[in-house]
Amino acid sequence: MTATNLADIEYVVRTIAQTAVDKEKEFGDFDAVVGDGDLGYSLARGFEKVLADWDSYKREDVSTFLQQIAVTITSRIGGSSGPLWGTAFLRASVTAKQFNEITGTAAVAMLRAATDGIKARGNSDLGDKTLLDALVPATDELERMITSGANAADCREAFAKSTRERAEATSELEAKRGRASYSGERSIGSPDAGALAVAIIIERIVAGWPER
Amino acid sequence: MTATNLADIEYVVRTIAQTAVDKEKEFGDFDAVVGDGDLGYSLARGFEKVLADWDSYKREDVSTFLQQIAVTITSRIGGSSGPLWGTAFLRASVTAKQFNEITGTAAVAMLRAATDGIKARGNSDLGDKTLLDALVPATDELERMITSGANAADCREAFAKSTRERAEATSELEAKRGRASYSGERSIGSPDAGALAVAIIIERIVAGWPER
Amino acid sequence: MKKFVNNPQQFVPEMLEGLALANPDTLKYVPEYNLIMRADGPDQNKVSIVQGSGSGHEPAHVMIVGKGMLDAACPGDVFAAPPFDYVHETTKLMASPKGVLLLVNNYTGDKMVFEMAQEMSAAEGVNVKTLFINDDVSVEDSTYTIGRRGVAGNFFVIKAVAAAAERGADLDEVIRVGEKVNSVTRTMGVALTACTPPAKGSPLFELGEDEIELGVGIHGEPGRRRAKIMPANDIVEELLTPIVKDLPFSDGDRVALMVNGLGGTPISELYLLYGQAHKRLAEQGITVGRSYVGEYCTSLDMAGASITLVRLDDEIESLLNDPAEIPIRVF
Amino acid sequence: MKKFVNNPQQFVPEMLEGLALANPDTLKYVPEYNLIMRADGPDQNKVSIVQGSGSGHEPAHVMIVGKGMLDAACPGDVFAAPPFDYVHETTKLMASPKGVLLLVNNYTGDKMVFEMAQEMSAAEGVNVKTLFINDDVSVEDSTYTIGRRGVAGNFFVIKAVAAAAERGADLDEVIRVGEKVNSVTRTMGVALTACTPPAKGSPLFELGEDEIELGVGIHGEPGRRRAKIMPANDIVEELLTPIVKDLPFSDGDRVALMVNGLGGTPISELYLLYGQAHKRLAEQGITVGRSYVGEYCTSLDMAGASITLVRLDDEIESLLNDPAEIPIRVF
């Protein structure tokens, strides 16, 4: 595994963290529509800590790095997001061990591990109107593009576009998990807060990739 | 003392009572500007009782009749208005005993007794921004008109007009009594609620006099 | 207006009926006079302690009737002193050989009606006295006004005189205690929003989106001045400074500190205020010996709070420490 | 937003600091984990009772820590389940040889984090179990959702398990008691206004001038349906009917009746609701054996209320009757 790989992962994590901090208000407002409005606050407080501890993380390899991020997130993010995002990072970290290099294929495997972890932790699945409904189909799309031999930039663009589309499409679903689920049918008509947040984060990662 | 006198007094009391009931909301709003908003409610609850008990009042003479009204008012009206208005009616009742007929002069004497009673009960005087600042000068005006030999209708009109003018003029005063007094200088600029209420009541009495 | 209310005219009676239904063993409700009294009262062996006032300040005072606190509360309608009859009948009903003390917050209407009732009942042979409470530092006391208002600090007077009465003190001694506590009690409040009396149906005054009212009264009367909303710690400063200056409280004093909610403010915010007040007092060498955080004397649904300080000595502290049983059950 | 707040991020810590300053003899505050625990805890001779949840529900749960109630409360930020670390550290700190019971309201986030902490602490040798509370009838329980929410009824579970623990019951027996009380407790709430989380700074949802939300949750989650404002007695009917039907409660039952304020509603209105609920139950042959009126589990500054019924038997009633000492001091 190369240092360049780690730099890419660092870029990705750093962008996630910075976006969560920058968009605290916006993510909170998404969650207020049918949820309880704390998503922005919870993510910001956790990822703020990630940024604060940034220099202290060990950087032996991608897996070790991600595992420490998982610990910070799990211990510092409240609400549903702490356990869910923490599990996602932990599973991605474990999966990263299988790869010498973080290729597109590795990224897909790590994303799958992450979403499988969220499903297990959240006792949830596709159709429950969660971030899974954006991230899982977008991962499928990313895999399809890679398999089809598309160039890296196109793959990234397709991934971001798909996440955004699927996040918006959660509007049609009825929430079955999280605080939003108590809104029942009334959750239909507005997109899931977690899914939108993930879409915005991924768009930022992709947009900044060339200058990372 | 003639029955006609009593009929006039009944008309006056009934109009006071009916106005207090009809104008509950308006009087309350006057009191809300710098006071605590309960004037309308307090007067309405008491005078409602006057109307409900109307047929049961003894009608031997004006004094007996007014004394019973005083009892109802004192016992049923809360806030500052109960003791003040009750005392006013009681003092008017006592004064009425001195007269065989309720002439203009008798009316002036009864009004003076009433306002003196309010001063004593309320430990208040002219300039404190209360109903006294409307009723006392208006009574002076009524007396002046009577002494000058004006006809009864003109006397009444002058009385109503003076009450209204003086009530409005309380705007310039700073409240020194009642809940409004805590507003201090900020009570300047809006008229006293009790004074306005008295003006409206007297205007109604005068307007309806010909058809009483 | 969105409130839990049926007919606004029945608001107070329906509340009192609920109170009595919730406390059948300890409270009695006499609907004719809005009266709430101890079910086993009046106790013939002690001075009866009665507090009168307008309604809208709950739990004051109907919900603090019970052994060790009030023997009866005599409330008027919302923000209106009770009519004369209510006070007169309550006084007669609560008459005990040791006497009756009528506790009254110092307002024009209340003062008149309680003085009248006291005179009348005394003339009828009842041993009754009145004590006026005036702890509000936001009103300048002057010969041109009726003087300071009684606000949340009245709780300390009530608690102390009730404890003294329960211990067997006679009427004069109970009054001495009450006057003493009143003389060392100071309060100042702030409103973040106006309150809405049920019968009025709209807010009693207008406060801008970013405005607060410093020195507000408990009937929605305006206070000392309007200000822009500021950090909680600065608000504590605005309230505490005039209170401390007024008595004055000083280095070495031991105090009771109350942070009282005005009705619409959650207790979380009250504790936040408490923390800052406690620390600011400590910096001035003033030690908090007893703390009170919650709703004691409210102004309907007004968001806001008041701070009260009482200078403690052994006698006052011991009286405040006596047991009391009131309907505000927690568990 | 007009609130008593300095930095919204410090809202919860500053409230907890105030709470600890006001109760120096009985409470200890551990800032690293937002933890409020009994100053003398953990008691090695009893099961430790710990409640976790988001903040914003005060007095639940940080203000009901004390002898006979909680040994510790482990709050997250406003409306957010506490992070894993907080729960994990609290659990270890509260470990007693007789074990630790983690009481949790049934929400996705809380459930995940407490289950994780329980697993982790158990793996580290702590004798710890979790009990989920789900008394809210406004949420349809189905296999497609996480199920019912825990709301104000959790107070009865807390009180009963705390009393059992205080009496010396072992962990399994404490859990039996808790499950039993939870199984006979039913709640439904209504919002008249939305609440404003300090960090958000604006109301969590929009309610029209004449709209109310029936079946609202304690985090501002929407409820069963919107309705126009209606007389208080009709609102009682809207809340009571689904509650009574659900268990069901029936003729001959003896119950505890709680009318809980959601934060912005004055206690006068709560007693008005109580009176009507009490009378409506009596008409159905349901007797109120114990009554609770006030704020127990709030939703910040939301105006509104919830009604809770608990079916009593001798065991439950006796546990509810046990003494408890908590910071919500009245006098």
Ligand SMILES: Nc1ncnc2c1ncn2[C@@H]1O[C@H](COP(=O)(O)OP(=O)(O)O)[C@@H](O)[C@H]1O
């Ligand atoms: N059980 C679950 N499984 C997967 N995702 C979930 C689950 N519960 C919530 N989420 C996601 O988390 C978001 C809400 O996060 P957050 O606000 O932290 O939690 P909470 O719902 O407890 O307030 C939702 O918009 C959704 O995307």
Ligand SMILES: Nc1ncnc2c1ncn2[C@@H]1O[C@H](COP(=O)(O)OP(=O)(O)O)[C@@H](O)[C@H]1O
């Ligand atoms: N001490 C007093 N003497 C004379 N009039 C008074 C006095 N106090 C109040 N008033 C009059 O009563 C009115 C208010 O009555 P009300 O609302 O019943 O009393 P409160 O001020 O106790 O709420 C005032 O507008 C004023 O005209």
Ligand SMILES: [Mg+2]
């Ligand atoms: Mg949320």
Ligand SMILES: [Mg+2]
């Ligand atoms: Mg008034």
Ligand SMILES: [Mg+2]
């Ligand atoms: Mg008044």
Ligand SMILES: [Mg+2]
């Ligand atoms: Mg949440």
